[in-house]
Amino acid sequence: MDLNALRYAASHEWAKLDADLVTVGITKFAVEQLTEPTFLDLPKVGQTVKPGQEVGVIESVKSTSGINSPVAGVVVAINTSLVDDPATKRRGNLALVNDDPHGAGWMFQVQLAPGATLDHLLTKDQYDQQIAGH
């Protein structure tokens, strides 16, 4: 994963654009601040989302943080391997978020709304500046 190719929200989500499909996760910095995730709630497939809208929750032993959609559009997929599956009682593999936040730990995908872009999001340099000093 080329981190320079991603765009970033100040609230620590990353966004990767392929055609009009945006993959979203949380940054390595966010995971390190959060420490080991213990619970994840993701948006519903089909849900319409706006930039900055809280669409999920991630928890660690010590903290609860909202997950915001960085872009406008419709959620078309979630990373089902992360979340519990009540039907089979399979527990979600949250370690993926910890181990590979910019890859296998991706969270959901948004089909961009017509005309929507990622231009309002931070570049890697801008995001690095924001988290510098922490």
Add this chain to the structure above:
Amino acid sequence: MSNLRTALYDAHRTRNARMVPFAGWDMPVQYAGIIDEHKAVRSAVGMFDVSHMARFSFAGEGAEELLEKVFTNAVGTMKDFQVRYGLVCNEDGGTLDDVLIYRWPYGYAMVANGSNRIKIFDWLTKHAGSDVQIQDQTLATTMIAVQGPKSTEAVTGLFEHDVTKLKYFFAQPTRYRGQDCVVGRCGYTGEDGFEIMLGNVLGPTLWNDLLAKGVVPCGLGARDTLRLEAAMPLYGHELTEKIDPLQAGLDWAVKLSKPFIGRDSLASANEAAAHRPKRIGLELEGTRAAREGCTLLADESTPVGVVTSGSYAPWLEKSIAMGMVGPNYTAPGTKLLVDIRGTAVPATVVPLPFYKRAK
């Protein structure tokens, strides 16, 4: 105002502990991770810098009288070298702190919460006669808690006395590398363990000796999840000036048969016990954590209480919480809802503690 630092501050920073402000101190909240540290204490042995806890010593003829007056549990019946848990209450029975008292042949000591150090010192001073001398030894001393099933191996050979022979809730004044120290067999994790108090100069040396023996350094984060699984109250959560010890379920540490400050209020409250909110334990569905302040509901529209502590429990691998609820909702098996950021999560009242070590 900058925070106080324990003698182990540099040792924490060297090992990349994440430091947070706590009770006026810079303290490590975690090293590698809360979950691994928690499991190390349950399965082997971990250690905590608890130097932020308040340590007072008492000398003089009036020491026992003072402690008997401010402590809900009995002091006069303690044996030399015994350690006893109890509460300090105000006149209304509200809890000022939960503390341990140590009885020596030559006086007494008390360990109180770091967040209450000044308040309790002032309270003790206010109620002390001229025949008792109280010293706050907190800033001059280091306190390390060694906790876990392998804690006896960890402390073996470190002290002049064989502290592994200590009974639970007894303490031994002894020497470490020639310097006076105190080792008590007690803790705040639900495991067997030791709490060691010594002068600051040798604090880092003892920490390093324990590291060399394979003891896992742990932060206050794991200390909190460990005490929650063991259902031990935390001051400011299950105990406050608004929550008295009887509501917190600490009847065993309150001797209404002796006089102490707050006794009369607690005795009248006890007669109305059936009508008062009480501390309960909850197991939640799923792994989402209930946090302090979450409302407890009997059904979608009927609030009946509040969460005082809650977390994902690393050893039990489920979401647990303690809270205060009205008298009709305390029976184990009672179904409640926890309002977590607008989502009603089903929960069941369970007996406390959540976790008890095998004897």
